[in-house]
Amino acid sequence: MQAFESRVAVVTGGASGIGLGMARAFARRGMNLVLADLDRAALDAAVDELRAAGTPTIGRLTDVSKLEEIEALAELTISEFGKVNVLCSNAGVGIPTSSREMKLEDWKWIIDVDLWGPIYGLSVFLPHIEAAGEGHVNATSSMAGLLAGQMMGAYNVAKHGVVALMATAERELRARKSPITASVLCPGPINTNISRHSVEFRPGGGKPKGDGERAGRTAANIQATLEQGMPPDEVGDLVADAIRDDKFWILTHPRWAKGVQNQVEALRADQTLTDVVMVPRKKS
Numbered sequence: 001m002q003a004f005e006s007r008v009a010v011v012t013g014g015a016s017g018i019g020l021g022m023a024r025a026f027a028r029r030g031m032n033l034v035l036a037d038l039d040r041a042a043l044d045a046a047v048d049e050l051r052a053a054g055t056p057t058i059g060r061l062t063d064v065s066k067l068e069e070i071e072a073l074a075e076l077t078i079s080e081f082g083k084v085n086v087l088c089s090n091a092g093v094g095i096p097t098s099s100r101e102m103k104l105e106d107w108k109w110i111i112d113v114d115l116w117g118p119i120y121g122l123s124v125f126l127p128h129i130e131a132a133g134e135g136h137v138n139a140t141s142s143m144a145g146l147l148a149g150q151m152m153g154a155y156n157v158a159k160h161g162v163v164a165l166m167a168t169a170e171r172e173l174r175a176r177k178s179p180i181t182a183s184v185l186c187p188g189p190i191n192t193n194i195s196r197h198s199v200e201f202r203p204g205g206g207k208p209k210g211d212g213e214r215a216g217r218t219a220a221n222i223q224a225t226l227e228q229g230m231p232p233d234e235v236g237d238l239v240a241d242a243i244r245d246d247k248f249w250i251l252t253h254p255r256w257a258k259g260v261q262n263q264v265e266a267l268r269a270d271q272t273l274t275d276v277v278m279v280p281r282k283k284s
């Protein structure tokens with residue numbers, strides 16, 4: 001998609017982290033914005049910030065795991081701006097628990113938000129974007145959409161699903177020569193509020209207890225890694241540039257693709273699941 005000025009973007013999970021980074025990047029390129037999120041305080045702050053900088057912006061409290069709320073989001077977008085050009089299905093949650101101990105409500109919650117959210121988004125918004133005649137559909141997966149590490153079963157399942165969803169969409173759009181393009185964002189560690197939001201929004205609230213200390217250690221390791229991660233505003237620019245340049249795969253840490261290559265090599269060589277380190281070390 002070449003032009004951004006006066007085009008309309010909808011970003012779910014747009015009040016914080018990567019979603020807010022995308023919203024800021026789109027605002028800098030002259031787009032009008034619709035932000036959807038469950039965190040009311042963060043949503044109000046994000047809308048105020050973008051409006052103060054001169055970007056026409058509306059915010060809508062939305063649970064992406066509910067079809068009727070995505071439908072209402074689309075109606076609001078059309079009634080406010082008359083069209084929609086870009087959808088970023090980005091809202092997501094994740095909590096470390098082993099597959100043995102993860103409660104079924106947690107499996108369902110994570111898959112509902114992380115996978116059904118993007119499915120509802122694509123299903124409801126794509127016809128509107130095609131009606132606008134130019135645009136792009138994007139969804140946030142993760143490197144966990146390409147490699148399945150321990151303790152993140154529901155997240156891995158959902159994020160692999162998001163990669164499949166967007167790859168299918170992209171092939172189908174190309175096959176029917178649609179002017180609409182598609183991409184998938186697969187971030188490595190980004191410094192955001194995902195751990196806090198996930199604990200806050202988990203059904204019943206709080207951290208899972210099943211794995212005892214192991215879950216606590218994993219969560220602490222993940223948090224430490226995220227805090228060293230890429231600033232989310234940088235991710236926003238990567239996404240905007242990928243949409244402009246018509247790139248399907250958006251990797252924030254391309255070095256991590258080596259882990260995917262290792263997995264394919266193990267598949268071809270001996271059909272074991274590779275025990276090669278999934279995340280290659282930085283060259284010193």
Ligand SMILES: NC(=O)c1ccc[n+]([C@@H]2O[C@H](COP(=O)([O-])OP(=O)(O)OC[C@H]3O[C@@H](n4cnc5c(N)ncnc54)[C@H](O)[C@@H]3O)[C@@H](O)[C@H]2O)c1
Pocket residue numbers: 012013014015016017018019036037038039042062063064065090091092093094113140141142143186187188189190191192193194195197198201226229232
């Ligand atoms: N932070 C990372 O390192 C990282 C890495 C890979 C992928 N991701 C993915 O990036 C996306 C954005 O996460 P983030 O890291 O910016 O975290 P974040 O918590 O800062 O932002 C996510 C936003 O989604 C919102 N949200 C959560 N559940 C929702 C729901 N049901 N409906 C609507 N909004 C909801 C939250 O309120 C929050 O504002 C997620 O899909 C996440 O899985 C993050």
